[in-house]
Amino acid sequence: MKRNNLFKSTSFLRVVLLLSLFVILLIGGFTYRHISNLTNSEEIVVKTYNVNLELEHIVSYLRDAESAHRNYIVTKDRFYVNTYLNAKEKVNRAFLKLEDLVGLNSNQQKNLTVLNKLTDSLYNNFSKTNAFVTDNTTNTETFKTLFFEEKIIMDSIRRQSNAMFDLENKLLNEKQNEYQSDLRFTPLFFYLVLLATLVLIIMAYNKISNDLKKIKAKNDQLLIFEESTNQSEIIGKHGNWVWHIDSNKFIYSDNLYRLLGEEPQSFEANFDNFLKFVHPEDVDKLAEDLDNMIDAEELPFVNYRIVQKNGSIKHLKAYAKSFYSADGQKRLLGNTSDITDEIESFLELEERNLELERNNKELSAFNYAASHDLQEPLRKIQTFISRLEEKESDKFSDPGHQYLDRIKSASARMRLLIDDLLQFSRTNKPDKEFVSADLNELFENAKQDIVEIILEKKAQITSDTLPRAKVIVFQMQQLFLNLLSNSLKYCKKETVPIIEINYSKVKANDDPLLSKAPKSFYHKITFSDNGIGFDQKYAGKIFDLFNRLHNKQEYSGTGIGLSICKKIIDNHQGFIFAKGEINIGSVFTVYLPE
Template structure:
């Protein structure tokens, strides 16, 4: 049995799902590290940009100083051109620096100091020029200005050097982070490198193809064109192009075939096409076409056409604008024949309605049949009781045995009908989810089982359970069935103990939750010290009418745990069973955390 289960289709799907989940996790992990790596590279590049701009500012100031000196020596205004240009470039670099260091408070403060020094330096330049023009260069005042200018330039160099040092410190930190990111993503980088090398090799191979290969490609293109035409026929779609600048249409051959005509049998104009449109859809389609021509866009539209033989076909069309290098606009469109899809959809709707009706009829039949069976069963049990009370002494030994078996069979029939009724009531569509005090639900369930709990001297412990969004009646039935199952399959010589624990879990942390619809779940765990079961039957016990024990050993119909499974499914949850023979059983219930 165990080998059969392991080889089952469900097990294979489970293995595939687990493998896919692991691959997705690895992909997400790799993506996260690549993002960190990209960010670290950007930060390193940002540091280099700041350093370059700082060096540029110093260079521009030197150019300005050189232009000033050239003018002072030669009195040629030509030297003032680089002087003024350098000042403007320095201002631009300074603005760029301010933008680059906007998130660095220390560098912002340094920039304020640098701005002051640059302003002071440029002011000294201006004063020196004016002073030299008025008083000449061979004066004490001029030398004093030069000295101040030199001192200011030294201060600027020191300030820039300080800022560069700060950026270099940041650069070392960012390089370290970049190296860490690199070491964390070697597999990704290696894979990208391999793919890149393959692409480069393929590109190199294509570039080096000679004229003969090019001719072969042209032949292949012709073959591809023909295969495209064939694919249009097979997939029942046709292409059309609207040349916006020329206000003309061009239809593919298969578009004509979709209309029931021979290729190119009539002019490819919108007026000719409209002659095939169903009269009820003509006005709406004309509005869509006018809107398409005006807005140069065509979203998905649906309409019908009438072929000349009277057949009505359903079409779907879509268009997308394409602009070539010479500004020629074209609207490329695809028109598909979706008649079979429409008919299949209608057929599917009909079958769904039929299935829904059948389900309702089946549920109604199950419910009515179960109720109607109770009346004759009550009469049978009544006559059995009278026979037992008044005629038992007149029966032979075999008659007494037969009567006992009839009573047992009638009791089992009563239990089976009650369980069938309970199973039929477990229908999500008939109940409403609501916030529910689960501790109160648990207490109600224990009250339902109070007589059995007292008879078996059972001990039930539980954690505090938070409010959950559930169907109250079904949640109570879930508790009753799970606790009742533990009580039923308890050891005769040992008082049963049942522990109910609660915790909140993330779906990603529980691999056995296949394709979870929610991020988090309530987890309820029922642990008992009963007779347990072999783990190979962990899924079979939830199957309707499935029993692991002879009916003479333990009472029951094999429906109780099936009801539990149906209730959990109604809540879009999961239920799992684990057991060890003569050691006990564990039932895990996962309900969505809403």
């Protein structure tokens, strides 16, 4: 129903717009034409009339001056001198008016200049003849000549004024002809203007029609967006609100009511009604935060609790930001989320962390027992075995000697296992102090720890120059020691062990093994040997704790050494990979972040 009303209103507005434009165009055209015609006619007529009038005034004033001068010659009465002198002042004022009237017309300006000179010549002639009147010598030939020149000058003035009069009339006629031409062109001009205006109106109409279609499409999209927003609020357990600060008016979204455990729009949206749901212990704090909202442009997150009518307590988190509308009114746009599940998950996580902390303490106690309490009885067992060998070995039978050797071997493996567990425990809880260290020096220290084995097996070890890096010193030295020991342990019989250590700095994007690495550059160190190798299918399990690929009767060990290496590399946020071929050798690749 609303849409039909909208379209009816739009159609009505279109009709009104077209009629209004047509009427305004019609009235404006007629008004402009008549006013323009009247104005032009009036200006031309008035100007021509004023020019002719001033010319007649000048000629009249000069005639009066001529008549007064002749009376002076006849009567010698000074009264007539003042008369033609006063006429000169009137002529000058008329000349000033003519200068304004002719304006930029160069022909009339020239004519006016000539007329002005003739007027000056006439008054100069008056001055010359006055001398003869004063001396009573008017009967001389010179006087008669001057008197005759006066008549000639006056005739020239009449001709010049007539020429200006004729020129002005000529200009008037030309203007009238132009005016008539304009009158003939005006209907066509206004018709073309009318057509152009109608075209513009049609274009405007089409534009309005297209805009309305776009607005309709946008409104449909807004309806979809509004519904999507409502569904998003329900799924995301949040609601929005707007506070018009100047009018103290609130607008709540439907889902904000649902967060309070109420039906949408079931009560008037205002702060007092909202406070009824707030937990009594959080009312004062929330009221204070609301006061801060008015002055602050942006409000940080505010956490508080609400109590629903069924007694359920929910944890809410609110955020608001102020903005100004087009009319300058300040408003607060806020969003409130239900974080009850997050709070409960956090509390559960805290409980699990406490449980984990208790388990870690128990594990630490076990590690202490493994590294101290278990070693003490083991040392006694090995001590008594040593005494049996020294003092009672000659009394044992052959099976007895075998049993004794097996006891010795088992106790040695037990000691090695305890030492490896202790070492793994140390790497599991590392000293987090990273220092800049020379890896070459740490590598040499690791070699010195097993120098007897290296000499015994005549191993050949070559190494590139390693860089300085920020590492945990004792762990990095343990890494080198374990990798070297691993290569020496699993060397082929009757073959000289050859171990090569190579170094390069690589970019993570250029190395396929580092496609998901968080850093950009890494130190790449590879340990290659010519030992017995291993099947590549076990490469993913070789770093698992207690994992062994070979029989313990063939090769000693606890299966912890490579697990320690993996743990050390993890502590340095690096990577370690293994690659092997049976009876060819193994390659361990270490990546340390630069």
